[in-house]
Amino acid sequence: MDYIMPFVPESIKSLPVHMDFVGQKRAEKTFQMIILLFGAVGFVWGYVCQQFSQTMYILFAGVLLSCILTLPPWAMYRRNPLAWHKPRPQGDGDGPSQASTPASTNQQKSKKKK
Numbered sequence: 518m519d520y521i522m523p524f525v526p527e528s529i530k531s532l533p534v535h536m537d538f539v540g541q542k543r544a545e546k547t548f549q550m551i552i553l554l555f556g557a558v559g560f561v562w563g564y565v566c567q568q569f570s571q572t573m574y575i576l577f578a579g580v581l582l583s584c585i586l587t588l589p590p591w592a593m594y595r596r597n598p599l600a601w602h603k604p605r606p607q608g609d610g611d612g613p614s615q616a617s618t619p620a621s622t623n624q625q626k627s628k629k630k631k
Contacts, residue, residue, distance in 0.1 A: 533590055540594025544587040551586070555579025 522530075536544065556576055563572030 533595060536590040536594040537597045537599060539597040540590070544594055548583045548587045551579050551583040552576075555582070 555578060559572040559575030559579070562575060563569055
Protein backbone atom coordinates (compact mmCIF):
# COMPACT_ATOMS: atom_id res chain seq x y z
CA MET A 518 0.00 0.00 0.00
CA ASP A 519 2.90 2.35 0.70
CA TYR A 520 4.07 2.13 -2.90
CA ILE A 521 0.72 3.54 -4.15
CA MET A 522 0.58 6.57 -1.83
CA PRO A 523 3.09 8.75 -3.77
CA PHE A 524 0.84 8.52 -6.83
CA VAL A 525 -2.39 9.50 -5.03
CA PRO A 526 -3.26 13.19 -5.53
CA GLU A 527 -3.34 15.47 -2.48
CA SER A 528 -7.03 16.20 -3.07
CA ILE A 529 -7.79 12.51 -2.52
CA LYS A 530 -5.49 12.25 0.50
CA SER A 531 -7.23 15.16 2.20
CA LEU A 532 -10.68 13.53 2.12
CA PRO A 533 -11.94 12.65 5.62
CA VAL A 534 -12.14 8.93 6.26
CA HIS A 535 -13.44 8.85 9.84
CA MET A 536 -16.85 8.80 11.46
CA ASP A 537 -17.55 9.45 15.14
CA PHE A 538 -19.46 7.06 17.41
CA VAL A 539 -22.71 9.04 17.29
CA GLY A 540 -22.41 9.15 13.50
CA GLN A 541 -21.87 5.39 13.38
CA LYS A 542 -25.03 4.86 15.41
CA ARG A 543 -26.97 7.24 13.15
CA ALA A 544 -25.63 5.52 10.02
CA GLU A 545 -26.57 2.09 11.38
CA LYS A 546 -30.12 3.20 12.20
CA THR A 547 -30.49 4.84 8.79
CA PHE A 548 -29.23 1.68 7.08
CA GLN A 549 -31.65 -0.53 9.01
CA MET A 550 -34.64 1.72 8.41
CA ILE A 551 -34.00 1.95 4.66
CA ILE A 552 -33.57 -1.81 4.31
CA LEU A 553 -36.69 -2.47 6.39
CA LEU A 554 -38.77 0.06 4.44
CA PHE A 555 -37.65 -1.12 1.02
CA GLY A 556 -38.01 -4.76 2.06
CA ALA A 557 -41.60 -4.23 3.21
CA VAL A 558 -42.55 -2.21 0.14
CA GLY A 559 -40.83 -4.75 -2.11
CA PHE A 560 -42.63 -7.62 -0.44
CA VAL A 561 -46.04 -5.97 -0.82
CA TRP A 562 -45.39 -4.92 -4.42
CA GLY A 563 -44.03 -8.38 -5.32
CA TYR A 564 -47.09 -9.99 -3.74
CA VAL A 565 -49.45 -7.72 -5.67
CA CYS A 566 -47.63 -8.37 -8.96
CA GLN A 567 -46.97 -12.04 -8.12
CA GLN A 568 -43.35 -11.50 -9.17
CA PHE A 569 -40.57 -12.30 -6.72
CA SER A 570 -38.11 -10.54 -9.03
CA GLN A 571 -39.91 -7.24 -8.37
CA THR A 572 -39.34 -7.77 -4.64
CA MET A 573 -35.65 -8.36 -5.24
CA TYR A 574 -35.28 -5.31 -7.51
CA ILE A 575 -36.85 -3.04 -4.91
CA LEU A 576 -34.75 -4.55 -2.13
CA PHE A 577 -31.61 -4.13 -4.24
CA ALA A 578 -32.52 -0.46 -4.82
CA GLY A 579 -32.83 -0.04 -1.03
CA VAL A 580 -29.43 -1.64 -0.44
CA LEU A 581 -27.87 0.61 -3.08
CA LEU A 582 -29.48 3.74 -1.59
CA SER A 583 -28.46 2.81 1.95
CA CYS A 584 -24.87 2.17 0.84
CA ILE A 585 -24.71 5.58 -0.82
CA LEU A 586 -26.13 7.28 2.27
CA THR A 587 -24.25 5.44 5.03
CA LEU A 588 -20.90 4.13 3.79
CA PRO A 589 -19.09 7.38 2.98
CA PRO A 590 -18.22 9.49 6.03
CA TRP A 591 -20.56 12.37 5.18
CA ALA A 592 -20.38 15.52 7.32
CA MET A 593 -23.61 14.58 9.12
CA TYR A 594 -21.76 11.58 10.59
CA ARG A 595 -18.79 13.66 11.83
CA ARG A 596 -20.54 16.23 14.03
CA ASN A 597 -19.38 14.87 17.43
CA PRO A 598 -15.61 14.37 17.30
CA LEU A 599 -13.83 12.73 20.20
CA ALA A 600 -11.90 14.93 22.60
CA TRP A 601 -8.61 13.13 22.97
CA HIS A 602 -6.47 13.62 26.07
CA LYS A 603 -2.93 14.81 25.65
CA PRO A 604 -0.40 12.03 26.23
CA ARG A 605 1.12 11.89 29.67
CA PRO A 606 4.89 12.29 29.78
CA GLN A 607 6.72 9.05 30.47
CA GLY A 608 8.95 9.13 33.55
CA ASP A 609 12.14 7.10 33.59
CA GLY A 610 10.85 4.71 31.00
CA ASP A 611 9.39 2.35 33.58
CA GLY A 612 5.83 1.44 32.81
CA PRO A 613 3.01 1.45 35.31
CA SER A 614 3.99 0.46 38.80
CA GLN A 615 3.35 -3.12 39.83
CA ALA A 616 1.20 -2.10 42.79
CA SER A 617 -1.30 -0.20 40.65
CA THR A 618 -2.26 -3.05 38.32
CA PRO A 619 -5.53 -4.85 39.08
CA ALA A 620 -3.89 -8.28 38.95
CA SER A 621 -1.35 -7.42 41.64
CA THR A 622 -4.08 -5.82 43.75
CA ASN A 623 -6.11 -9.03 43.55
CA GLN A 624 -3.04 -11.09 44.48
CA GLN A 625 -2.40 -8.88 47.51
CA LYS A 626 -6.00 -9.25 48.65
CA SER A 627 -5.87 -13.04 48.28
CA LYS A 628 -2.64 -13.16 50.32
CA LYS A 629 -4.27 -11.13 53.12
CA LYS A 630 -7.22 -13.54 53.27
CA LYS A 631 -4.93 -16.52 53.89
